[in-house]
Amino acid sequence: xxxxxxPWRGFRLGLLAFPAxxxxxxxxxxxxxxxxxxxxxxxxxxxMLTRGLMDVYRDLIGRWSGxxxxxxxxxxxxxxxxxxxxxxxxxxxxxxxxATWRDLAWLLADPIVVLFTAALPFYLIAxxxxxxxxxxxxxxxxxxxxxxxxxGFVPVNGDYxxxxxxxxFTIVLATVFTxxxxxxxxxxxxxxxxxxxxxxxxxxxxxLALRVQHLTETRSEAVDASAAELRRIExxxxxxxxxxxxxxxxxxxxxEHLLDKDPAKARxxxxxxxxxxxxxxxxxxxxxxxxxxxVLADRGVADAVKAIxxxxxxxxxxxxxxxxxxxxxxxxxAFFAVSEILTNAAKHSGADRVWIDLRYEDGMLRITVTDDxxxxxxxxxxxxxxxxxxxIGTFDGVLALNSPPGGPTIxxxxxxxxxxxxxx
Amino acid sequence: MRVVLAEDLxxxxxxxxxxxxxxxxxxxxxxxxxPSLLKALLDHRPDVAVVDVRLPPSFTDExxxxxxxxxxxxxxxxxxxxxxYVEQLYARELLADGSGGIGYLLKDRVFDADQFVDAVRRVxxxxxxxxxxxxxxxxxxxxxxxPLGRLTPREREVLELMAQGRSNAAIAQALVVTERAxxxxxxxxxxxxxxxxxDDDNRRVLAVLAYLDRS
Numbered sequence: 321x322x323x324x325x326x327p328w329r330g331f332r333l334g335l336l337a338f339p340a341x342x343x344x345x346x347x348x349x350x351x352x353x354x355x356x357x358x359x360x361x362x363x364x365x366x367x368m369l370t371r372g373l374m375d376v377y378r379d380l381i382g383r384w385s386g387x388x389x390x391x392x393x394x395x396x397x398x399x400x401x402x403x404x405x406x407x408x409x410x411x412x413x414x415x416x417x418x419a420t421w422r423d424l425a426w427l428l429a430d431p432i433v434v435l436f437t438a439a440l441p442f443y444l445i446a447x448x449x450x451x452x453x454x455x456x457x458x459x460x461x462x463x464x465x466x467x468x469x470x471x472g473f474v475p476v477n478g479d480y481x482x483x484x485x486x487x488x489f490t491i492v493l494a495t496v497f498t499x500x501x502x503x504x505x506x507x508x509x510x511x512x513x514x515x516x517x518x519x520x521x522x523x524x525x526x527x528l529a530l531r532v533q534h535l536t537e538t539r540s541e542a543v544d545a546s547a548a549e550l551r552r553i554e555x556x557x558x559x560x561x562x563x564x565x566x567x568x569x570x571x572x573x574x575x576e577h578l579l580d581k582d583p584a585k586a587r588x589x590x591x592x593x594x595x596x597x598x599x600x601x602x603x604x605x606x607x608x609x610x611x612x613x614x615v616l617a618d619r620g621v622a623d624a625v626k627a628i629x630x631x632x633x634x635x636x637x638x639x640x641x642x643x644x645x646x647x648x649x650x651x652x653x654a655f656f657a658v659s660e661i662l663t664n665a666a667k668h669s670g671a672d673r674v675w676i677d678l679r680y681e682d683g684m685l686r687i688t689v690t691d692d693x694x695x696x697x698x699x700x701x702x703x704x705x706x707x708x709x710x711x712i713g714t715f716d717g718v719l720a721l722n723s724p725p726g727g728p729t730i731x732x733x734x735x736x737x738x739x740x741x742x743x744x
Numbered sequence: 745m746r747v748v749l750a751e752d753l754x755x756x757x758x759x760x761x762x763x764x765x766x767x768x769x770x771x772x773x774x775x776x777x778x779p780s781l782l783k784a785l786l787d788h789r790p791d792v793a794v795v796d797v798r799l800p801p802s803f804t805d806e807x808x809x810x811x812x813x814x815x816x817x818x819x820x821x822x823x824x825x826x827x828x829y830v831e832q833l834y835a836r837e838l839l840a841d842g843s844g845g846i847g848y849l850l851k852d853r854v855f856d857a858d859q860f861v862d863a864v865r866r867v868x869x870x871x872x873x874x875x876x877x878x879x880x881x882x883x884x885x886x887x888x889x890x891p892l893g894r895l896t897p898r899e900r901e902v903l904e905l906m907a908q909g910r911s912n913a914a915i916a917q918a919l920v921v922t923e924r925a926x927x928x929x930x931x932x933x934x935x936x937x938x939x940x941x942x943d944d945d946n947r948r949v950l951a952v953l954a955y956l957d958r959s
Contacts, residue, residue, distance in 0.1 A: 597855070598852050601828075601851075601852050602852075605828060614828070614829050614831065615833060615834075617804060618797075618798070618804040618805035619805065623833060626833055630831075630833055630836070631881060631885075632885075633884075633885065
């Protein structure tokens, strides 16, 4: 199948050379106008168009040759200056991005390169078909009208139509070209993919810049989140258990006084104190659950998810396949993500059933949560999905949401991690 | 009655020892970690074990694992598990072998010495003592569906107490009704849930728990 499809795909990649050539000349013209300011206004939008075309290339190469190419562009700054200063900044920023010049190199070089790589098989096949056409009689017509042509090394003139040797050679050559076209298709598409990665992929510098930006963002989010969490715990302890212990101490003092004077009243207060201590314990228990659920500490994320599934108001089925345990911070992030998604499902989806699948594949902890609700979930509108995405982002985790109106909703989490061997 | 006790906090361990001794139990061994608990259970074969879930050296569910392992080797060995928190997952694992002699209570329940000692005795006798919190969560989940939703509030109360492992007499006392009234309620409950009526307290509890667990 790929052998049959590759030449056609290569031909279509070859067609992209036309917009590429147009963009190349527009871009060069824009830069030549920089001196009279118009260029400064012109360059950024043209570059955006170029990046759009490059994205088409990356996408097609990724799908057709299997070579995945990341976007190499340096990230946009968080804030831009107003007015012309902003336009100027933008021009400078885009022009100083090494990826821009690699894009330009691609625009100029690819129309030639693609002819000898991805698009070549299609032309070989086309030439092969032309050969069959000549042998089938068109050669006779050309020669009969006094024309002269060559098919490969075979001259097509004179009495070509009555020369079986020349027609035989033509058919052999045509077959060779056609077969070569089909056979070389996938391979040349692969070569083209590597060429694409060479120019369209990120350089080490931009890869690092992107990585640094990601790390900076996720680090500050992680720090904010843990600070907020500590404040919440402090508040809970202060208003809850701590306050209750103070009250208990005071009641115990009162009991001490009452013990001789009014034993009946003392007994009453003692019972109250006991209740108070039970309440304090309850509050501490809830707090501990919120910080780090006991089952998560005992057994790891798989059993912890099973445990919340049992307590959940919806019918939740859990399927797990984890040969070991991820590092505790990853486990914790994964657990709270699932817990949040379950809460969402119960609150917003109108679902009756939820399926959770937890497994470890290709160095990833992969969790899929599916519900049979009404769908239409988005990242916006306080669904908490954005928060989950941020939290697992600290571990380079990603979240994918698939929730067409009418359902079902499928949330997929992927967290790169290593597993420790299971406890024995 | 001989007891093996496992609790890593010295203060609480001493407290439990003196509480049980004052109620006429004989402490065969009081240990503070998982491995020696398993050894003590297998060596002493006590009439009942009182076990904390979280124990050294790993400070995970070591006590629970030791108890489950001991019950695999000595089927029906009565174990009362104590914990700072109760988890349906663990309750399920404890009840899984269906042979009774199982208790699972919050540590706070020790505050009420009489009820706690009653629970220990019940477990030692092959009965069940499930924490009210486990049961109420089980029932809360079930009531969304038929036929648990068809029970009257009173019947649900009786069901919860029954699932905790209480006898008819104890249920009557807790709800301040006559034992005859309780018997009538239980008959109604078993009818509505389509369960076979059994006079044996223990089998009755297991049937109810299995029913709740199913949902």
